[in-house]
Amino acid sequence: MDDHELVSVRKILDNIFGKVNYLTTFVWRRRNFSDAHEDYISCDHEYIVCYSKSKLKYLQKKISTWINCEDTLNYREDGFTDLIGSNQASARNHINKLFNNQVVTNYPKPVNLLTSLFSIFVEDGDRILDIFAGSGTTGEACMEISSQNNISVNFTLIQISKPKNNKLIHDVANLTVQRNKQAYKSISKKYAKLDGFSVYLISSLREENIFRNIGENYEK
Numbered sequence: 698m699d700d701h702e703l704v705s706v707r708k709i710l711d712n713i714f715g716k717v718n719y720l721t722t723f724v725w726r727r728r729n730f731s732d733a734h735e736d737y738i739s740c741d742h743e744y745i746v747c748y749s750k751s752k753l754k755y756l757q758k759k760i761s762t763w764i765n766c767e768d769t770l771n772y773r774e775d776g777f778t779d780l781i782g783s784n785q786a787s788a789r790n791h792i793n794k795l796f797n798n799q800v801v802t803n804y805p806k807p808v809n810l811l812t813s814l815f816s817i818f819v820e821d822g823d824r825i826l827d828i829f830a831g832s833g834t835t836g837e838a839c840m841e842i843s844s845q846n847n848i849s850v851n852f853t854l855i856q857i858s859k860p861k862n863n864k865l866i867h868d869v870a871n872l873t874v875q876r877n878k879q880a881y882k883s884i885s886k887k888y889a890k891l892d893g894f895s896v897y898l899i900s901s902l903r904e905e906n907i908f909r910n911i912g913e914n915y916e917k
Contacts, residue, residue, distance in 0.1 A: 780810075788834075815842050820848075823851070833877045840881060
């Protein structure tokens, strides 16, 4: 989220989780260059607000709230680690490659941004809920971290049907599904076979099991 959304989101989450369970706000530098459209101030970062059900659960490693837009971890002399999150251009190139280098979206989140965050908190058998799935990065990140660490990180993605002005993908919900289909194929080639996932359309309650029907086209 950007500066315009941060204050409102904090108020909402304070009511949901309680102020005492606020942990921190991570700052992700999303690009390596300034915005040429801005005359004086270029906002090159976004925020990730972090809450916990209970502060009694301790972290496994010492981390900084700064998230680099590079692909390597920065281990500092003070024992803290800067997380990684690539940049938005890199994330855009990654998702486009999943679709044979066709442009499907312009503002996705990097997979390693989420895997680096998940690695701090997530344990085997946990479930990640993303109620604004968008381009579906959360699903791919869960599959990636499950395969890399030989654990099972489940995920539930929710995305309403919303028209998308794109030649290949005409609906945001369709992008969520198709992206994770392509990610499933890609990750399965590198690691042990994944368990797959199911797609539910609320209007018709139709289930499509990706594990069995990976080659089928998802149609609204």
